[in-house]
Amino acid sequence: MSKPWWQDKLVYQIYPKSFCDANGDGVGDLAGVLSKLDYLKQLGVDLVWLSPIYRSPFVDQGYDVADYYAIDPAFGSMEQFDQLLAETRRRGMGVVMDLVVNHCSDQHVWFQKALADPTGPYADYFYFRPGKEGGPPSNYRAYFGGSAWEPVPGTDLYYLHSFAKQQPDLNWYNPALREEIFRMVNWWLDKGLAGFRVDAIINIQKQLDFPDYPADGPDGLASIWRMVQDAEGIEAFLGELRDRCFAPHDAFTVGEVFNLKDGQLRQFVGEHGLFSTIFDFAPHMLASGPNGWQTPEEFKFAAWRGAVFAGQAACPADGLLGTIIENHDEPRGSCRFLPAHAQNDAGAKMLGTASLLLRGIPFLYQGQELGMRNCPMDSIEEYDDLETHARYDAALLEGKTPAEALALCQATSRDNARTPMQWNGGPGAGFTTGRPWMRLNPDYPTRNAAAQQTDENSVLRYYQRLIALRKSGEWGEVFSEGSFAPVWDTHPSLFAYRRAFAGRAVLVAANFGAQPVEQPLETPARLLLESTGSPAPLAAALAKGQLALAPCQAAVLAEETLQG
Ligand code: GLC
Helix, strand or coil: CCCCCCCCCCCCEHHHCCCHHHHHHHCCCCHHHHHHHHHHHHHHHCEEEECEEEEECCCCCCCCCCCEEEEECCCCCCHHHHHHHHHHHHHCCCEEEECCEEEECCCCHHHHHHHHHCCCCCHEEECCEEEECCEECCCECCCCCCEEECCCCCCCCEEEECCCCCCCCEEECHHHHHHHHHHHHHHHHCCCCCCEEECCCHHHHCCCCCCCCCCCCCCCCCCCHHHHHHCCCCCHHHEEEEHHHHHHHHHHHEECHHHHHHHCCCHHHCCCCCCEEEECHHHHCCCEHHHHHEEEEECCCCHHHHHHHHHHHHCCCCCCCCCECCCCCCCHHHCCCCCHHHCCCCHHHHHHHHHHCCCCCCEEEHHHHHHCCCCCCCCHHHHHCCCHHHHHHHHHHHHCCHHHHHHHHHHHHHHHHHCCCCCCCCCHHHHHCCCCCCCCCCCCCCCCCEEEEECCHHHHHHHHHHHHCCCCCHHHHHHEEEEEEECCCCCCEEEEEEEEEEEEEEEEEECCCCCCEEECCCEEEEEEEEEECHHHHHHHEEEEEEECCCCCCCCEEEHHHHHC
């Protein structure tokens, strides 16, 4: 079996609206992305994943696509996109786009034609169904709140939307729709795209009789997830997408897939997998308590370590998971996957070490390499994200006070990670010369790329060293191809594992506790990297066959005797 070209790649997610604004209108754009390619190259990025840049009314920030073949003018032109492809290629990098095909925008011509002729062929690109007993066809709650069915004006029909009502679901059971999608995907791949991040894809399978489920909230509705979970058949759709589009182009693909059923992972990743990889969101799921996001759970070290290690153990030997700390839908990792005492730069470096060297394809989200933090807003009006507003309303309906509802939004909002990238300490944080479309995190005067670039001990400079080690000629294969084994996995504060390949082994160890840790080593070990900038105590301990880690210290060690 030859190894896939993307096996040793590192992916960096750009949220285009908030990355870099070159024309001063306050919104990030492709010219801004082009201006930062050298920064990304220096960081060690191989593949740049762009959240959607297609033409869109931006109800859900571009995840509502009105034209799959056009770049939204807010971001620039197709010429600039082609330039981006050329400039990334020149630097030995590639571009991955978001593929949003569970739904499109209600402004898409397909939906407009469907509305104009609700019994015509385009209506069957969507789910148009008659209502029931004077109401919608079933009692589903959309992910963004409210009924998942919206009346089709002038008819007794409703259309289905799993997300916002401006995001009608596409009917994958219609072969004509599938042909349209395959043609579009191939059009982009023919252009030279490296691949796709495939959005919300598990939702394309439906139970076509749309059964009701027992209500699970005070709105009397049941989450649409219930219907999706009991549906079957996604493998056939995704197999066709792979065979008709991805495989012939040898594309890199990563699926946004939640809650796989037992045994299903095998079908999604690995040699004949439906995707190159899928994100491992198990650690993120831990934040949801008994009542989901309404009962957010505090970080618990042992549970988090258990979830990460379980993902590593579950992944088949010929497959890789996408390891990920944060993205545009999640709060910042530096405020989340760390105990309170470690929610600082030292913790960000430690978390980066623990995550980036796992077995898998590492995904970084813009600003993670600066240790960017959540940005709690002062009022609900300040939030842009529609999901945050839906959560606020739902919390009020549950009986929470406005202050409690706002606190929930501050903890869980997707806008935490969507504030503009902090390039320097000047006005607009170097993100824009105009007025940023979303408020800047107030810590930008001190937390920014320019300041960190000149500080040897910064999170950014540490990430550069960490990524360089992951990709180094000497150790790269151990990280990209090596096995994973947990080490000291019942220790109260150590997060440690061994990566091994061809007789060589690396031990990664991080101390998440508030106290120093000492641990005898099984084999003599040599220090490759440590996160605090004060290696002397650790080096002295290693000389005595001991591992000694200060709080928030992470270390990467070459195990000498296992080398062959
Ligand atoms: C995915 C995206 C998210 C979007 C949703 C609907 O979860 O990551 O941002 O709102 O799909 O497209």
